[in-house]
Amino acid sequence: MKLPPELKTPLWFLGLQFELNPFSYLDTISKRYGDIVTVMSGSTPIVYISNPSGIKEVFTNTKEITASGALNQDFAFITGDKGVLQLDGLIHKNRRKLLMQAFHGARMQACGRGICELTEKMMNKQVIGKPFLAYPVIEEITFQVGIERVIGLDGGERHEKIKHLFASLLKLDRQSLIVKIFSKIFLEKDLGRWSPQGYLLHLRRELFQLLSTEVKERRQQTDLSHTDILSDLIFACDETGETLSNEEVRDLLLSPIFAAGDASGTAISWSLYWIHRLKNVREKLLEELDSLGQNPDPISIVALPYLSAVCNEVLRIYPTQLFTFPRLVESPIELMGYKLNPGTILIGNIYSTHQRDDLYPNPKEFQPERFLEKQFSPYEFLPFGGGSRVCIGATFALFEMKLILATILSHYQLELVSQRPERPKFAGLISSPASGVKMVMRGQRQDQGKSQPLAVGLV
The missing domain is CATH 3.30.43.20 (Uridine Diphospho-n-acetylenolpyruvylglucosamine Reductase; domain 2)
Known part of the structure; x- marks a missing residue:
């Protein structure tokens, strides 16, 4: 060899x-x-x-x-033993096909307006002149969209609990390597909820139990109008014609939610950083968005060429994966x-x-135009991986990314608090903004760029 x-x-x-x-x-x-x-x-x-x-x-x-699923066993702690990452062969192919139904076509397009409305709702909570971290705000949006798309929950106590548990598990996963090494050497044993390992196991048990309960309850319903992934899996058959077990359904829900919340939230946060760091990029985007007029159709937004180029350049220069x-x-x-x-x-x-x-000539420079001038092969530009393990929600991730960015840019005037370069922080597969992209709200943007103050008292 x-x-x-x-x-x-x-x-x-x-x-x-x-x-x-x-x-x-x-x-x-x-x-x-x-x-x-x-x-x-x-x-x-x-x-x-x-x-x-x-x-x-x-x-x-x-x-x-x-593409052996055994190589992804390290992820089984948070994605389940029967998650799509751990599967192989015909079983993997069958489960991917089932999961992808909710991320394409009319179903995906139907949720576009909801994504825009949710983004406005979250951004309206920011106070004028008060700095905020964009990353957790965006992640709140992407997790909510992901849970609704995957499980069909658009609010309520269980939705909030599931969202909290996903975010808490990710927060622990993003601990520094030094902290993880210390915990592994000295605190690896489960000493109950107040030890790091015990708390991690507690969060996992809580999340898995909530998802299992949701699967069991939905299995007992006869409502065929749901268009989320959970409904697809409950009524689906495996490669042998048998229905999936509750455990299989539960585990298959985990990876899409993590991807929707974490990877998408990271990519959009990096986008806000680059767009507000480079004035010419922001001005070109605003000009393109303004050309659609008031309240544009989500499909028209997604088709915008410069917006698409900006999103691709973000995923090129600072890929989340x-x-x-x-x-x-x-x-x-x-x-x-x-x-x-x-x-x-x-x-x-x-x-x-x-x-x-x-x-990519001058690869350190943020140049969206390169994606307008050339089409790259899936082996040259591969932000979502490739082959049989390409991200299931890649198309939806770009769809969501464009709509959230378009909504924020069209309606709000934001600034970076500091012009110091944002550093990446690596955790697992994801590379997120280390300081969270600190920004400040200056006002609402209406009528092609005229600033209007946000309503007093929004918190």
């Missing part, structure tokens, strides 16, 4: 480097080792690839390279001139692919 150049950095130190600045560290690795590099995890080689032709082979060679889900070499293969043995793990490096000078 001839492996690609090996990164000599110990795994623990590599993790600390990511803690400090993931993008800068990946830039350093690419500059030193090129577009394919090996990291050893014990005796297992993990090969990271940022070459489009290499990524294409990984995604399309499904005979010698498999830095890496693809891992693949496993099952038979000896040759990849980019290297011979790899069975057991080798392959991971697409999304961030470094998006930083290639040959694909």
Whole structure:
């Protein structure tokens, strides 16, 4: 076996480097080792690839390279043992098809107006002149949209509890690596709700129990008018023609909600940062949005070319997901001139692919125009991964991203509190804004840019 150049950095130190600045560290690795590099995890080689032709082979060679669900077991704690990430083969294909129904076509379009109205409702709570963190506000919106789309709950006590539990689990997941290491060494045992591990387990049990209760109650209903994912799964059949168990249905709900709330919220927050950091980008967007007139149809908003280019450039320069889900070499293969043995793990490096000078000249500069001038292949631009593990909700994520941004830009005047660059914070697969994108509300924007004060007393 001839492996690609090996990164000599110990795994623990590599993790600390990511803690400090993931993008800068990946830039350093690419500059030193090129577009394919090996990291050893014990005796297992993990090969990271940022070459489009290499990524294409990984995604399309499904005979010698498999997208094994066993490689995603680390996520099972929060996505369930029978979540879509942990499934393989025909079962995985069947469950993906079931989940995707609610994220496409007329169903997706029907919720567009609701997304805009919810965004206005949340933004109207901000006080003029008082700084706020955009990231948690946006995440509140995306989680609410996700829970409604996936479970069909658009309010009420159970909706609020589920939203709180999802957000709490994510908050713990975003703890610094140093805190996680300390907890693992000294506080790994479950000592009850007041210990870190015990509290984490408590949150998980609470969330799983609430979802299980919702599944059981909905199973007993005969209302066929629901158009959410939960309803689809309850009435669906598996690959053998049998109905899914309650446990299977529950676990399949988890990943779409996490993705809808966390990844989408992160991408939109990064968008607000770039749009308000670069005056010319904001002005072009406002001109395009104003061309639609008052109260435009959501479908017209989604079709706007410059808005689409801005969203793509956000996902290029600061992708929320830095890496693809891992693949496993099952038979000896040759990849980019290297011979790899069975057991080798392959991971697409999304961030470094998006930083290639040959694909994206001046990659550190935010230039939405590049997406108006050229169409990139799914191996050159892959913010949602690719192949059989591509994000199920990718189309909906862009749909939601555009509508939330358009609503905020059209109706409100916001400013960044500081012009200092926003740093990324890496946690799991997601790279979020470290300081939360601190902004201030200056007023409402009406009639092509004329400022109007928000109603007094909104909090």
